[in-house]
Amino acid sequence: xxxxxxxxxxxxxxxxxxxxxxxxxxxxxxxxxxxxxxxxxxxxxxxxxxxxxxxxxxxxxxxxxxxxxxxxxxxxxxxxxxxxxxxxxxxxxxxxxxxxxxxxxxxxxxxxxxxxxxxxxxxxxxxxxxxxxxxxxxxxxxxxxxxxxxxxxxxxxxxxxxxxxxxxxxxxxxxxxxxxxxxxxxxxxxxxxxxxxxxxxxxxxxxxxxxxxxxxxxx
Amino acid sequence: xxxxxxxxxxxxxxxxxxxxxxxxxxxxxxxxxxxxxxxxxxxxxxxxxxxxxxxxxxxxxxxxxxxxxxxxxxxxxxxxxxxxxxxxxxxxxxxxxxxxxxxxxxxxxxxxxxxxxxxxxxxxxxxxxxxxxxxxxxxxxxxxxxxxxxxxxxxxxxxxxxxxxxxxxx
Numbered sequence: 001x002x003x004x005x006x007x008x009x010x011x012x013x014x015x016x017x018x019x020x021x022x023x024x025x026x027x028x029x030x031x032x033x034x035x036x037x038x039x040x041x042x043x044x045x046x047x048x049x050x051x052x053x054x055x056x057x058x059x060x061x062x063x064x065x066x067x068x069x070x071x072x073x074x075x076x077x078x079x080x081x082x083x084x085x086x087x088x089x090x091x092x093x094x095x096x097x098x099x100x101x102x103x104x105x106x107x108x109x110x111x112x113x114x115x116x117x118x119x120x121x122x123x124x125x126x127x128x129x130x131x132x133x134x135x136x137x138x139x140x141x142x143x144x145x146x147x148x149x150x151x152x153x154x155x156x157x158x159x160x161x162x163x164x165x166x167x168x169x170x171x172x173x174x175x176x177x178x179x180x181x182x183x184x185x186x187x188x189x190x191x192x193x194x195x196x197x198x199x200x201x202x203x204x205x206x207x208x209x210x211x212x213x214x215x216x217x218x219x
Numbered sequence: 220x221x222x223x224x225x226x227x228x229x230x231x232x233x234x235x236x237x238x239x240x241x242x243x244x245x246x247x248x249x250x251x252x253x254x255x256x257x258x259x260x261x262x263x264x265x266x267x268x269x270x271x272x273x274x275x276x277x278x279x280x281x282x283x284x285x286x287x288x289x290x291x292x293x294x295x296x297x298x299x300x301x302x303x304x305x306x307x308x309x310x311x312x313x314x315x316x317x318x319x320x321x322x323x324x325x326x327x328x329x330x331x332x333x334x335x336x337x338x339x340x341x342x343x344x345x346x347x348x349x350x351x352x353x354x355x356x357x358x359x360x361x362x363x364x365x366x367x368x369x370x371x372x373x374x375x376x377x378x379x380x381x382x383x384x385x386x387x388x389x
Contacts, residue, residue: 027285128274179278181274181275186278203267204270205270206270
């Protein structure tokens, strides 16, 4: 007898849909149609009063040889099996590619007007999860509340805004968590203040990173 | 559970305190504020476990906490919160969800992808369990919003029967 589909689903965003994540809608699924072509880009958009803030992407990636669609494999939807542990590290405007120094990166960080991180959707099943962390330069007074947004856009025209105001004043914060589940991306607003990039990563269980200090991962 | 029932009856009195008021209930583990705090702690724990939980389990577990938060919200704007709603949130936050997570996280990571002799792998089981829990929590929320007392009671019984101490067969 066929198993009926789940009766409840979190909100889904199709093609040119648009949503603002927050208390009313904490999470959204980007459908394969919305997230299946080109790239999904996450950009940090802030006003000039925010100063020189930055965006980092803490990630877990499956290796090339992992067979993400094989039933029961470590890369099967949501799996954590030890046979092929994911690579864990950080992309920033200075350490741009993931995997590091890859000619065909799954993640590519950069900067136009603002810092951004792009996900190559042709390789989306290699992504296990991605945590977007906003941060102020070391030594900047921490009394200024965060303002602005992370803006997620897809090639198909879908857009997700993640306001930063709920973070309050903090040196850094986990602003958005992205999980790959069966080829779809689930986006979830985090608004979790942290003392540093390292603290933000550890609050989400990214333990397999070696740190030079609280702000600098060993690449 | 008993303490919340006692408070609900006290609140029904004409001059009784509001459900979220402080005072004698400060040590009541089932006040809306206490449950909100427990929910926040549970969410942080799910996030910290993100490296070990399947991603499908992480998002389903966080769906459950979202739905529990919405259920809690329905108790804040009424003078006498429905005991069934509070029992459902209490069960989700203090028993069904943490027990399910604890049982999975206690396993040796080297075996979580392997099918068990009597059923699917622990990864498949924990994802199925958490998706079913989100479904059930959504049904409780729908019954609460519809003010359907019979459906709410039935869903409350279903939650307790299916998830009490977790039926994860690991």
